[in-house]
Amino acid sequence: MTTRLAALADWVDSVATLTKPDQIHWCDGSDAENQRLTEEMLASGVLSELDQATYPNCYLHLSDPSDVARVEHLTFVCTPERDDAGPNNHWMAPADAHAKIDALFDGAMRGRTLYVIPYCMGPIDSPYARLGVEITDSPYVVANMRIMTRMGQPALERIEREGSFVKGLHSTGDLDPEKRFIMHFPDELTIKSIGSGYGGNALLGKKCHALRIASYQAREEGWLAEHMLIVGIENPQGETSYVACAFPSACGKTNLAMLIPPESHPGWKIWTLGDDIAWLHLDDNGQLRAINPESGYFGVVPGTNAKTNKNAYDMIQSDTIFTNVATTADNQPWWEDKKEGEPATDWHGKPYVAANGPAAHPNSRFTVSATKNPSYSSLAEAPDGVPLSAIVFGGRRKELAPLVYEARDWRHGVLVGAGVASETTAAATGAVGVVRRDPMAMKPFCGYNFADYWAHWLSFADRSTKLPRVFHVNWFRQDENGKFLWPGFGDNLRVLRWIIDRCEQRVEANETPIGYLPKPEDIDTSGLNIREGALDALLSVNAEQWREEMTAVGEYLNSYGDRLPAALKEEHAKVTGALAKSA
Ligand code: GTP
Numbered sequence: 036m037t038t039r040l041a042a043l044a045d046w047v048d049s050v051a052t053l054t055k056p057d058q059i060h061w062c063d064g065s066d067a068e069n070q071r072l073t074e075e076m077l078a079s080g081v082l083s084e085l086d087q088a089t090y091p092n093c094y095l096h097l098s099d100p101s102d103v104a105r106v107e108h109l110t111f112v113c114t115p116e117r118d119d120a121g122p123n124n125h126w127m128a129p130a131d132a133h134a135k136i137d138a139l140f141d142g143a144m145r146g147r148t149l150y151v152i153p154y155c156m157g158p159i160d161s162p163y164a165r166l167g168v169e170i171t172d173s174p175y176v177v178a179n180m181r182i183m184t185r186m187g188q189p190a191l192e193r194i195e196r197e198g199s200f201v202k203g204l205h206s207t208g209d210l211d212p213e214k215r216f217i218m219h220f221p222d223e224l225t226i227k228s229i230g231s232g233y234g235g236n237a238l239l240g241k242k243c244h245a246l247r248i249a250s251y252q253a254r255e256e257g258w259l260a261e262h263m264l265i266v267g268i269e270n271p272q273g274e275t276s277y278v279a280c281a282f283p284s285a286c287g288k289t290n291l292a293m294l295i296p297p298e299s300h301p302g303w304k305i306w307t308l309g310d311d312i313a314w315l316h317l318d319d320n321g322q323l324r325a326i327n328p329e330s331g332y333f334g335v336v337p338g339t340n341a342k343t344n345k346n347a348y349d350m351i352q353s354d355t356i357f358t359n360v361a362t363t364a365d366n367q368p369w370w371e372d373k374k375e376g377e378p379a380t381d382w383h384g385k386p387y388v389a390a391n392g393p394a395a396h397p398n399s400r401f402t403v404s405a406t407k408n409p410s411y412s413s414l415a416e417a418p419d420g421v422p423l424s425a426i427v428f429g430g431r432r433k434e435l436a437p438l439v440y441e442a443r444d445w446r447h448g449v450l451v452g453a454g455v456a457s458e459t460t461a462a463a464t465g466a467v468g469v470v471r472r473d474p475m476a477m478k479p480f481c482g483y484n485f486a487d488y489w490a491h492w493l494s495f496a497d498r499s500t501k502l503p504r505v506f507h508v509n510w511f512r513q514d515e516n517g518k519f520l521w522p523g524f525g526d527n528l529r530v531l532r533w534i535i536d537r538c539e540q541r542v543e544a545n546e547t548p549i550g551y552l553p554k555p556e557d558i559d560t561s562g563l564n565i566r567e568g569a570l571d572a573l574l575s576v577n578a579e580q581w582r583e584e585m586t587a588v589g590e591y592l593n594s595y596g597d598r599l600p601a602a603l604k605e606e607h608a609k610v611t612g613a614l615a616k617s618a
């Protein structure tokens with residue numbers, strides 16, 4: 036197999052000349068190809084088999100211990116003008132970046148196979164779908180891209196018809212963190228990544244293409260590429276509302292996207308469309324619609340059990356690649372809070388010793404096809420996507436942010452999104468648990484200057500009178516003993532219900548300086564196991580703390596200087612003014 040598209044053939048040739056692989060393999064995405072690759076990976080030790088009797092078709096990959104998360108400090112957006120990348124990105128001049136990384140690619144694939152992966156982000160027949168080709172020397176990347184994207188022959192055919200595609204070049208290099216770079220050239224529709232085999236650094240269709248490059252294209256073309264789950268909520272009358280939620284990495288998107296309604300909610304159903312990335316377009320009627328560009332889940336393993344997330348727990352019992360989990364004595368995968376079995380071997384492949392820390396890496400992941408999810412929505416394949424009733428921002432905040440509140444309007448909603456902050460997690464290398472600003476949960480993923488991004492978000496108000504309502508949630512408030520105040524997981528449906536009730540204008544709300552909060556009686560607490568007084572605490576606004584927060588938000592926004600949209604400053608002034616008057 037090769038291609039009749041000269042631009043693609045020439046690019047593959049030039050990459051091969053630089054990287055000097057032993058052989059070139061064009062991926063067709065077939066089962067036979069996957070089987071052969073899996074056998075090769077088992078033979079070379081890239082994968083090992085998990086107990087096939089209990090975990091059929093499940094494999095374990097243990098990465099290099101230095102290569103377990105995204106590396107934001109080594110990730111660059113290389114626009115010709117530094118200011119176009121913005122203070123939110125690391126920047127390098129394109130010519131310097133190419134020179135630096137090409138030197139590392141020189142001969143990098145010696146002794147290896149160069150794989151060409153044509154892929155499609157989005158349903159293959161969707162007008163909103165986008166194409167890409169990843170070149171990699173990692174068979175693990177091929178196996179993951181096969182699950183996460185529509186990869187192979189049909190994608191290649193569409194690429195050949197349309198002629199345009201994002202070029203992603205990846206090599207694991209020698210995994211030396213000193214020689215690791217993830218570089219984006221949005222003007223050239225090009226990504227170059229070397230030195231890491233981990234998820235977001237190496238599966239280039241995901242964060243590199245579907246967020247950083249796509250967000251840049253989306254601004255030029257009038258749409259949005261966002262770090263959002265997409266979920267359908269069906270009520271007992273059979274009516275389904277769709278909601279998209281942006282939470283930072285490891286802050287609950289996968290879990291919310293496939294939640295199981297609590298027993299007190301018979302007749303409610305949840306339908307999953309996406310768990311990580313949403314592409315949003317205005318249709319001809321001014322309705323915002325969402326598609327999920329991915330076709331699989333690259334999900335956080337720890338914390339997944341039959342109680343917290345039964346859908347996820349069930350779907351990873353077969354046909355799953357596990358990365359950096361522990362194993363039991365009978366070779367089943369094991370992780371913290373699995374609530375079943377005991378670890379014998381840790382994620383380093385060494386005998387488990389409790390004193391050495393968690394058995395599974397906190398950012399260990401499963402890769403599994405979306406079609407295996409019991410709550411998979413058939414509309415996940417709809418070319419036009421689903422209409423959104425609400426957009427929900429959220430973060431991981433021990434204090435301050437209430438369980439839920441609603442923005443006054445779209446412009447205020449953009450401020451709420453821009454003001455998102457969250458405690459850092461193991462999804463990126465660096466300290467965990469530190470509050471940092473993460474606007475729209477896109478701090479690591481926006482491919483251009485945040486000031487221009489907020490202006491782009493604001494511009495939607497001029498283009499439609501039917502935009503979704505905007506909300507903010509926080510599942511992670513803690514009491515004075517460090518215990519979560521809200522049970523979360525399935526019980527989050529109670530909050531989604533209030534959000535939909537607001538969209539359908541079925542309930543009033545309490546107006547506060549930060550937005551509309553639920554009247555406590557409008558949150559359904561039937562069968563809810565929650566501490567006395569917890570709901571009141573979760574639904575309160577501490578004006579003193581919020582004044583401090585808005586000062587911090589204001590300082591952050593002002594760090595974007597003259598490019599900061601005036602409308603956002605006005606929204607900030609409105610909230611600050613209201614807080615000044617409040618007790
Ligand atoms: P990325 O894949 O990194 O983008 O993460 P994500 O946003 O999809 O997060 P995910 O759903 O995987 O959740 C991350 C961690 O938060 C897991 O350990 C979950 O068990 C935990 N978590 C998810 N939802 C809740 C919740 O409602 N309450 C609490 N307390 N923990 C939650």
Ligand code: SPV
Nearest residue numbers: 105234235241242284462
């Ligand atoms: C995240 O970190 O937000 C993820 C995992 O979803 S990764 O693919 O590594 O970006």
Ligand code: MN
Nearest residue numbers: 262284285311
């Ligand atoms: Mn993510």
